[in-house]
Amino acid sequence: MILPRPEVLATPPVPHGGAADPAVLDFSANLNPFGPSPAVIAAVRAANWERYPDPAAGRLRGLLAARLGVAPERLLVGNGSSELIDLVCRAFLRPGDVVRLAEPCYGEYARSARLCGADLATDADRPARLLFVCTPNNPLGTLTPADELTELADRWPDTLVVADEAYADCVPGFRSLAATGQPRPNLLVLRSLTKAHGLAGLRVGYAVGPADVVEALRRVQPPWSVNALALVAAEAAVAEEAHTARTALAWLRLRDELVAALRPLGIEPRVAATPFFLLPNPPGLPWYLRMRRHGIAVRDATSFGLPQFARVSPRLGPDNLRLLAAVREELSP
Numbered sequence: 388m389i390l391p392r393p394e395v396l397a398t399p400p401v402p403h404g405g406a407a408d409p410a411v412l413d414f415s416a417n418l419n420p421f422g423p424s425p426a427v428i429a430a431v432r433a434a435n436w437e438r439y440p441d442p443a444a445g446r447l448r449g450l451l452a453a454r455l456g457v458a459p460e461r462l463l464v465g466n467g468s469s470e471l472i473d474l475v476c477r478a479f480l481r482p483g484d485v486v487r488l489a490e491p492c493y494g495e496y497a498r499s500a501r502l503c504g505a506d507l508a509t510d511a512d513r514p515a516r517l518l519f520v521c522t523p524n525n526p527l528g529t530l531t532p533a534d535e536l537t538e539l540a541d542r543w544p545d546t547l548v549v550a551d552e553a554y555a556d557c558v559p560g561f562r563s564l565a566a567t568g569q570p571r572p573n574l575l576v577l578r579s580l581t582k583a584h585g586l587a588g589l590r591v592g593y594a595v596g597p598a599d600v601v602e603a604l605r606r607v608q609p610p611w612s613v614n615a616l617a618l619v620a621a622e623a624a625v626a627e628e629a630h631t632a633r634t635a636l637a638w639l640r641l642r643d644e645l646v647a648a649l650r651p652l653g654i655e656p657r658v659a660a661t662p663f664f665l666l667p668n669p670p671g672l673p674w675y676l677r678m679r680r681h682g683i684a685v686r687d688a689t690s691f692g693l694p695q696f697a698r699v700s701p702r703l704g705p706d707n708l709r710l711l712a713a714v715r716e717e718l719s720p
């Protein structure tokens with residue numbers, strides 16, 4: 388019998404939000420409930436997918452470069468930011484290297500690092516080869532100031548600091564390191580177009596960083612990993628930033644309405660900068676099990692080390708009313 392590498396056998400899969408069953412009302416994945424703009428949908432419908440996609444994603448990189456004010460060589464487009472997390476680990480980690488995580492955080496950093504044979508650490512004083520900081524944080528919704536990240540990069544010149552800004556466009560006014568010129572040679576920013584832009588099923592994200600770091604990621608990326616539909620959708624979405632900004636604001640208003648309706652029920656949600664927030668579990672069964680009885684999915688936060696919470700991503704008004712009705716029913720004696 389041929390066995391895979393020991394790291395492969397020792398690395399369990401990471402739980403994710405997102406209900407596979409379309410009949411389930413899904414509050415467990417952090418996706419813009421307004422979806423992409425009509426221009427994005429039209430671009431996807433008109434796309435030619437009979438040829439290979441541009442492996443360099445030249446048009447999209449050009450659009451992003453102009454928007455961010457960085458050279459296109461400092462950008463790499465990936466099959467979602469998940470692919471970029473994996474590329475960073477595969478390009479930079481050797482077995483036994485230390486990867487530091489600012490926890491709680493997205494589970495894929497640990498998985499990708501483990502698969503490369505790295506040791507995980509949360510100790511802030513331990514020198515590491517990679518440091519992942521998730522800002523806006525999943526699942527807390529909190530922000531790490533850009534200055535703090537550049538200070539970390541300065542303090543640890545032998546560490547590649549990876550700022551995962553997957554939810555940046557969900558937070559109006561977010562100060563992204565991607566757009567500040569980020570003059571640090573050891574600071575890489577990851578962005579996603581799946582969440583605020585509503586392209587989760589198409590899979591597209593990008594990395595912005597020093598040209599040599601980006602070139603290393605490019606070398607380990609499989610060819611054509613970003614498909615033709617994802618590329619045209621992302622190009623249209625980037626050209627339509629006003630739609631994303633407008634709907635992100637409206638999404639936050641939906642959060643505020645939902646939270647305001649939960650408080651009179653004796654629930655004190657933990658709300659930060661993002662539309663998604665944490666709901667403290669009631670005594671007895673946790674929310675994710677209770678909601679399942681109502682055909683509703685919320686994200687159990689146990690895998691983040693927060694078993695006392697469920698993470699909830701607001702949907703459109705009528706769906707939020709269904710969630711509220713289910714919560715009320717569960718809490719009624």
Ligand SMILES: Cc1ncc(COP(=O)(O)O)c(C=O)c1O
Binds near residue numbers: 578
């Ligand atoms: C913090 C964070 N980063 C990255 C990702 C990956 O997103 P995608 O691969 O869809 O861009 C997720 C997905 O949930 C996430 O929560």
